[in-house]
Amino acid sequence: MQQQYPFREIELAAQQAWDNQQSFKAEATSDKPKYYCLSMFPYPSGKLHMGHVRNYTIGDVLSRYHHMKGFNVLQPMGWDAFGLPAENAAIQNNVPPAKWTFENIAYMRKQLKSLGFAIDWSRELATCQPEYYKWNQWLFLRMLEKGIAYKKTQVVNWDPVDQTVLANEQVIDGRGWRTGALVEKREIPGYYFNITGYAQQLLDDLDKLPGWPERVKTMQANWIGKSVGVRFAFTHDIKDSSGALIDDGKLWVFTTRADTIMGVTFCAVAAEHPLATLAAQNKPELQAFIEKCKQGSVMEADIATMEKEGMDTGLFVTHPLTCEQVPVWVGNYVLMTYGEGAVMAVPAHDERDFGFAKKYNLPIKQVISVGDETFSDAAWQEWYGDKMKGVCVNSNQYNDLSYEAAVNAIAADLNTKNLGDKQINWRLRDWGVSRQRYWGCPIPIIHCDSCGDVPVPDDQLPVKLPEDCVPDGSGNPLNKLESFVNCACPKCGKPAKRETDTMDTFVDSSWYYSRYASSFKTDAMVDEQTNYWMPVDQYIGGIEHAILHLLYSRFWSKVMRDLGLVNYDEPFANLLTQGMVLNHIFSRRTDKGGIEYFAPEEVELVHDEGGKTIGAKALKDGLPVDFQGMGTMSKSKRNGVDPQSLIETYGADTARFYMMFAAPPEQTLEWSDSSVEGSHRFLKRVWNFGYALSSEARSELPSKLTSSLASARREIHVALKQGSHDLNKQQFNTVASGCMKMLNALEKIQKEAEQDWQAVAHEGLSILLRMLSPIAPHIAQTLWKELGYGEDILKAAWPEPVEAAMVQDEFELAVQVNGKLRGTIMVGSTASKESIEQLAVAQHFVQKFLEDGASVRKIIVVPNKLVNVVVG
């Protein structure tokens, strides 16, 4: 055993031993309870970043802890290996994406192994392998049969940089989620998944997920966006230039406030609405207004403050219940993409309609009364929205009906006239999955002139993606690859063309967890093993997937369930969204007016005498630089830290320990080089202590310990109890600090070297190593073995705190006077309540409050904690 903490050797040796013994292979069947711990698989971009290290360390701590708690643990790893960066790298370096991808995988796998994660590598998969994506295609065909997948031509979001279609979820603030490019509208055919058909289940089943963070569930619920109301039509006989009735003479609208329908004084339609288009034909000023609306809508940032503007079309429609003529306006606040692209306007009971009516002098008619309130302009502001749910007035046959009764009656009447009914509106849109890209899973369809779109028969799956293609940046190279495109129609045998679109890569990641859990059969997507392991007990990943990946995976699970493939309907029982890793950003304005960024290691902090940071200066010139606060690690800001150099300098255990110690897992982690050193220092001390103790005899604990040894032992067992509790809470930072407390106690008794200290130290160290092992497994395993505690710490049982070690003969009790701390007293553990009260009152720091004739009103004794003497 070496004296200096030899982290490089021990980490390598431990990793090789784990590899040789296949220590982390999950058992196919077991009497133990199962624990499926999954971290979101990485995209093989080239090398790991700190976010990966944090993500996988969290998963590994939980996996190793559950191993020791006696669970049959599955922790797999794989690669989300299709996607655009591979194509872009291919264009730049003139190598096929496959080569680039597999080289990255090889390097990153090595990195993951060098971090010592307890991964069952026998279940590794990459989504770009035909054995995997075959089942994308197979399930796609099943979905096609069930009508869950279908083809349509629709206006889509087009990312001009990636030259592909994006799903609604993938457009953020009008820009592509990956490229940040402004999204354009294009009309092209593609395949869609009917996720809206599952909207209600996806919403309802959020209640089955108590182990998910509230905010993720809220985000999903918002995204699904259910609104319950009435869809109905105003009638008209407006014809287009060819003489045909527009929309069959009906102007459809959707409302959640059908009870206010008798208060309609106008309708507003979106700029793109057919009625607007028609009215603009001989009204140049309306045409101009419509153009302005269309342009304005791009400026997302201004929307919230945008003035409500509109223009009369001169057209009228007929109210379905009152038969009154209602004017139609074009409003810049009406969205073509939501509902029907048209709204009924009830200025008396809707904030926007009110503002609009005031601006253009349109009539306002009150039809709802709330309590004794009477409607007035001034009072109105105070009680719109839900507060304005009252009873109907000025509404003929609906007068005096409450909200619900009115909606029901009105919906029924509209239904009788065949002009509307109750309806549920969703914000969620169907999931478009066609991508005009090369490096993805081919959509298994063949286009035949005679037979149309023909599914590829199951026995011809997978449709293999040619791996030797080098894209040149001008669209999808598959289009030009005749050996791929040209094929025979499976139905009639005539020459036909293969579909060249590939699937959205979110398809690949929507079910990988169930494949890991299976036996990797070549003739089945999943099997009975999948039902054994699923659902995932703990899923760990970034919050950025709160909607996209997590919603798609939930949808996909329900589809697989409905196809009878699996028996679960929610894939992830518990979800932990880890926080981001941030680092300091330093910059300086250059002479030319640009910004020069400084890496943190190029900067020295300036402190005052109290240790407070008062500034920073660059090492190269000693001149001040600005501290821009904390931000995510990025190349452009030069504040990234490479995990590889961290591992090389301090070792994997230090990297892992620091990641766990610096912040609770859900919070952002603020990088600090000196804190990393502090973590390394701690592990060095653990090693030194283990080294020193290895030459001390191991003996039985004596029946009676000195008070100093007893208190050290108590501290260790208390820290263990707390640490186990914190692990169950997934609060790893305090588990790490618990390990530090244990070591502090051990070093103290080592220094004092009282008789029998070795016995307490051996017990304490064996506890410390076990509690440390999920976080820093290499050092824990090495010392465990070196000190002869056992062969494999992973197979050691999680230690149980000994109650007897935690009891004290004497307690220090806090003594309060009127709730304020005034001193402490030592009390025997068997002391009666009365004797404690007497002792407390006798203290001089209590007596002095009784000098001015005040008396003791009451004494509260909290066992083992404090005494509060109430004086008055």
Add this chain to the structure above:
RNA sequence: GCCGGGGUGGCGGAACUGGUAGACGCACUGGACUCAAAAUCCAGCGGUGGCAACACCGUGGGGGUUCGAUUCCCCCCCCCGGCACCA
């Protein structure tokens, strides 16, 4: 605007179901060791006043409940994340 999460020393962060606020670490200060530095070890470290004993203040602000509030209740301010002319 709506929804979710926060606000504690110079910093990261602790505090179990209301019970000694600041665990653990970082930074800083002083000391030991050293020719010296680094490393290591020891001590101190919320603020104000005081030689000290000690006193007062202190968990974003204000109020309340309680013997006792970082913790529970009400009002307000600020920060982060998400959603949003959603009809």
